[in-house]
Amino acid sequence: MIDRDHATPRASQTVACVLTGGGRSAVAVVAIAGEKAKAIVDRYFDPAFRRTFRPGQVRYGQWVGQDDSAVATESVVITPLDDSSFEVHCHGGVAATRRIMDDLAVAGALAIEPNQWVCGRMPPLIAEATAVLAGCVTARTAAIAMDQVRGALQGWATTSFDGLQQSPVSAHDVRLQAADILRSAVVTARLTVPFRVVLVGPPNVGKSSLVNAIVGYDRSITMDVAGTTRDVLHADTVIDGLPIRISDTAGIRVSDEPIEREGIKRARGAAVDADLVVRVVQPGIPPLDDVVHAATIDVMNKMDTLASDSCVDQSVVGTIATTGQGIELLMDRIVSVLTQAMPSPGAAAAINRRQAWLIRAIAESDDAVAQTMLLQELLTPTSDHESQFDE
């Protein structure tokens, strides 16, 4: 077993790092870099075809490991990144990667964490995007992080910084562009956490039934008794490529019962913290006017009980949770509200709070000198801002 060294490795140190996330996955990637990297690969890797390693070209073969290893060889693919750094694509999972990391440790490579790996190997904005990309759980959020790994924000910041020095770019232009990037930051600065969608409404209108219909299984108990749900219940799901944590809550009404009152308090608190509130009612029951939020969707559930001569406002989504009617439309509406601020493909985006904070400051300034300093801080952070901005 190897311990990861949290100290900053010396520049001459040969280092190894598992780049892929933990857990069970089909393929893992282990990176090796440093002056001994080539010798280590030559020692442990038996290529199927003996040809010179060229950066970017893949080589299939066997990882033979330490000479006295009782473990069988493992099929791997090696990609040289340059003369002194390599990626080993091996089987995923803990055991396979640990075995390779153990071999590398025996050969003298220091095991480091992914954030230490990216640090210093790429511009800070690209390194930050790479770290975020590793935490994205859907293709849609990963695509935004990937655009930044490919240099969208880096390109904008560099062009603006250089442009302000030589004056082809005005402070006014930079301010407008920063404001444009900032518009999507509400989504992009938190790509690795799910959107919080909270259902609220009076008791017995079908909130739990709607949650179950949306997630596709019986997450919440439903019953024809007002006050069935007592606490805030969460279910994680993905809708149209968006990671969403959907929360069921206790029906809101005046109550003297202490447990129910606590549940109602929690329901109101969950609505305040939500990215989107779904206000549910049923025919004949008025909406909760005191639950207000910047992003809301109004739902009329139990449409099957609506009197035939009644009509419902066009903006209200009609559903029958028990049959699934209207659920697709509700999910489409949820996605469309949450993605209003999505950046267009390839656009620069602020993918963490440090970046969002600096871009907001740029968007609020018309002064070229101030903007230049902020852009410089964006491109080359002088301190560990992420921890400063963490909640």
Ligand SMILES: Nc1nc2c(ncn2[C@@H]2O[C@H](COP(=O)(O)OP(=O)(O)OP(=O)(O)O)[C@@H](O)[C@H]2O)c(=O)[nH]1
């Ligand atoms: N007719 C009809 N009944 C429904 C519909 N949706 C839910 N119900 C029924 O309404 C009753 C209450 O549903 P719940 O989902 O438990 O309601 P709730 O809003 O979560 O209730 P509380 O947890 O008490 O606040 C259950 O018997 C459901 O089967 C619907 O669209 N039509």
Ligand SMILES: [Mg+2]
């Ligand atoms: Mg309920």
